[in-house]
Amino acid sequence: MPYDTSTAPQAFAALGHPGRLSVFRLLMRFAPRPVRPTEIAEALEMKPNTLSGYLSDLSQTGLITATREGRSLFYGVDMAQCDGLVSYLVNDCCRGRPEMCLSALPERETRPYRVLFLCSGNSARSIMAEALLNELGAGRFEAFSAGTRPSTEINPQTRALLERHGHLTAGLHPKDVTEFQGEGAPDFDFTFTVCDLAASEDCAPWIGQPLSAHWGLPDPVKATGSEAERALAFAQTYDALRRRIEVFTALPIEKLDRLSLQQKIDDLSDI
The missing domain is CATH 3.40.50.2300 (Response regulator)
Incomplete structure (x- = not known):
């Protein structure tokens, strides 16, 4: 799904909830490997029905996807969609002038x-x-x-x-x-x-x-x-x-x- 002024707010709103954000952050730590809901619930000490709602909300935004392997369901981050959301925000912020954002980035010091x-x-x-x-x-x-x-x-x-x-x-x-x-x-x-x-x-x-x-x-x-x-x-x-x-x-x-x-x-x- 391409992000614009009508779709991006839904994604940002989903990430704006502490519970949904914690689920997304955990999936991102495992990316690109998908994770079973039982593993997510155990790691976050979250009730299964609460987790199910969060996963559904995040899936609707396109930020995560579900895949089935046999009887098991796995959830993972859609990296292309996440890139699209960040690109929408940065490009809109910079108004086609990326030097405005890049100039704010500190230069990396010379070291290993x-x-x-x-x-x-x-x-x-x-x-x-x-x-x-x-x-x-x-x-x-x-x-x-x-x-x-x-x-x-x-x-x-x-x-x-x-x-x-x-x-x-x-x-x-x-x-x-x-x-x-x-x-x-x-x-x-x-x-x-x-x-x-x-x-x-x-x-x-x-x-x-x-x-x-x-x-x-x-x-x-x-x-x-x-x-x-x-x-x-x-x-x-x-x-x-x-x-x-x-x-x-x-x-x-x-x-x-x-x-x-x-x-x-x-x-x-x-x-």
């Missing part, structure tokens, strides 16, 4: 791109990602990691795996996400959630308005079976993160506009 990896315990997946990016992107990227419910120490199998691959682990440790929020916190260029639990939790807005994507992976700490099977789960997680980060570090970030770059980092979740 700062990247934050988030998961729940910050003892395995996000720690691996931090170590990988700091090595593969040395000089161009500066990586950090944190947890929404951090463990007291790095998982021993994580540390052993990283050391086998030649990574320095002396400075790695679980950190609470609050260390990277509020006054004095570094401004990030990118944030990546690597577990569904972290993606479903609502964090305060990040300093610097970073691009974000969900690179969800199974938690190797929860792997069961023999010692070899558990070790394989850690190795597969490491390999998946390495593939994504190798492609990420090769992106021509300086040459891509924000929307194109967002699409690129979203696509990495499928690698």
Whole structure:
């Protein structure tokens, strides 16, 4: 649906309600992956009938879509529609003179791109990602990691795996996400959630308005079976993160506009 003076107010009104906005924000954190209503209701602690009304209202605006897989219904953000709504607002605001808006944007300081990896315990997946990016992107990227419910120490199998691959682990440790929020916190260029639990939790807005994507992976700490099977789960997680980060570090970030770059980092979740 194209947005104009008759359709845009409906979309803005839908997002103007705290409940509907919380649903939209959660779906955006998982984008482009769609989410089951049961997952949304659990994450937001929302009654199913209340959620159903919010999803219906958002669907009518075109901002989200529903797809069915077998007996399961999934909801996801329609990125093209969201782009259309934002473009309508900005173009109307700038009256065909984009320099009026662009001049208000601060110039990015010369420094490495700062990247934050988030998961729940910050003892395995996000720690691996931090170590990988700091090595593969040395000089161009500066990586950090944190947890929404951090463990007291790095998982021993994580540390052993990283050391086998030649990574320095002396400075790695679980950190609470609050260390990277509020006054004095570094401004990030990118944030990546690597577990569904972290993606479903609502964090305060990040300093610097970073691009974000969900690179969800199974938690190797929860792997069961023999010692070899558990070790394989850690190795597969490491390999998946390495593939994504190798492609990420090769992106021509300086040459891509924000929307194109967002699409690129979203696509990495499928690698």
